Amino acid sequence: VSLLLCLLFVSGWISVSVSVSQSQTVEVQSGEDVTLLCSNISRSPTQTDWFRVVNRTKASCISSMYAPENEASFCDGFQNRFEMSSNISTVFLKIKKVDVSDSGLYFCGFYKGKHTVITDAIHLNVKEIPGGMTNLMSVVLGGLTVLLTIVVIVLAVKISKLQKGTNLGSGDLNYAALSFQTKPKRNRRPASERELEPNVVYAATR
Numbered sequence: 345v346s347l348l349l350c351l352l353f354v355s356g357w358i359s360v361s362v363s364v365s366q367s368q369t370v371e372v373q374s375g376e377d378v379t380l381l382c383s384n385i386s387r388s389p390t391q392t393d394w395f396r397v398v399n400r401t402k403a404s405c406i407s408s409m410y411a412p413e414n415e416a417s418f419c420d421g422f423q424n425r426f427e428m429s430s431n432i433s434t435v436f437l438k439i440k441k442v443d444v445s446d447s448g449l450y451f452c453g454f455y456k457g458k459h460t461v462i463t464d465a466i467h468l469n470v471k472e473i474p475g476g477m478t479n480l481m482s483v484v485l486g487g488l489t490v491l492l493t494i495v496v497i498v499l500a501v502k503i504s505k506l507q508k509g510t511n512l513g514s515g516d517l518n519y520a521a522l523s524f525q526t527k528p529k530r531n532r533r534p535a536s537e538r539e540l541e542p543n544v545v546y547a548a549t550r
């Protein structure tokens with residue numbers, strides 16, 4: 345079963361299927377789909393039911409089926425996210441988008457002779473997705489994004505200011521380009537050196 349679970353997770357499925365005869369405790373995260381099953385209950389069609397117990401004492405009927413070909417009938421409070429099906433020998437209960445409140449003991453009942461037989465219970469344990477973690481992550485990432493945006497804006501403003509400080513008229517710029525071809529990184533030089541450029545340009549071209 346653990347190999348199957350691993351394969352399901354590795355292949356990216358968020359659906360978990362567990363057999364009652366192999367695993368008595370099923371752990372899933374809230375929001376996933378889970379299928380519980382009672383296998384090998386009967387060789388002939390018979391009425392089957394799903395029950396659950398929560399909070400130690402609160403027992404409820406979930407659903408009943410009179411025969412595998414019939415539609416399942418759901419008890420109060422279980423009409424929305426629950427699906428029951430059967431292939432005579434195995435009874436399935438699919439719970440869609442499990443919630444923490446779905447945690448509890450699930451078991452099947454079926455008629456055999458004159459009695460209702462109750463199967464071993466499956467303990468479904470639904471864990472809350474660690475929301476605090478993801479919230480922290482998004483806060484950190486959001487903060488980083490804002491910080492980087494501010495840095496980019498500040499840099500852009502500084503660069504445009506530097507360019508305004510050194511830019512001259514278009515004619516002068518041509519001269520400057522001619523004069524300084526061998527020094528392409530002039531924007532990064534200290535301000536004092538840069539302020540001298542116009543003088544150098546004029547001196548060189550006049």
Ligand SMILES: *[C@@H]1O[C@H](CO)[C@@H](O)[C@H](O)[C@H]1NC(C)=O
Pocket residue numbers: 384
């Ligand atoms: C299924 O149930 C029958 C009768 O209860 C039993 O003889 C058989 O061994 C069971 N098969 C499995 C695979 O559990």
Ligand SMILES: *[C@@H]1O[C@H](CO)[C@@H](O)[C@H](O)[C@H]1NC(C)=O
Pocket residue numbers: 398399402445
């Ligand atoms: C189980 O108990 C908890 C707290 O005691 C309560 O909030 C919850 O509603 C109960 N669940 C059911 C299904 O009664």
Ligand SMILES: *[C@@H]1O[C@H](CO)[C@@H](O)[C@H](O)[C@H]1NC(C)=O
Pocket residue numbers: 431432433434
């Ligand atoms: C019912 O389904 C179970 C689980 O998928 C399977 O092992 C079993 O062979 C099926 N039985 C029949 C009669 O189709």
